[in-house]
Amino acid sequence: MRRAVENLAINAVKYGAAGRPITITVKELHERLFILVHNExxxxxxxxxxxxxxxxQRLAAEGGSHRGWGxxxxxxxAAAEAHGGSIAVDSLPELGTTFTIDVPVDGRLGAKGRKPGDPDRS
Known part of the structure; x- marks a missing residue:
């Protein structure tokens, strides 16, 4: 998860407007952990x-200005799903872009909702 947040933060710097703030917010609600990375x-x-x-996948308009493999x-x-969670993006011209990782507080539950050592019931 550390690398996932790191990746989102690096992208926020890379693609955000120069001189504008980047925020990283962590919230806990109903046994879920929400990590939000926002840039303008x-x-x-x-x-x-x-x-x-x-x-x-890379944005169509990126061109060659930012290097990477996508x-x-x-x-x-993959990291969010491995911890039983998901990732979402919300992006509007007037508000900026927010990536939200949503995982259970107990990330050991994993993608199938089981703790390590629980029998496989699939």
């Missing part, structure tokens, strides 16, 4: 948000 700058169009967490957000998604 160019928003992510809705049609691109649907594929953003797939491996090798694996970072896929890795964030």
């Amino acid at each position: 700058g160019r928003h992510i169009p809705a049609e691109q948000q649907a594929t953003l967490f797939r491996a090798f 694996l970072g957000l896929a890795q964030v998604r």
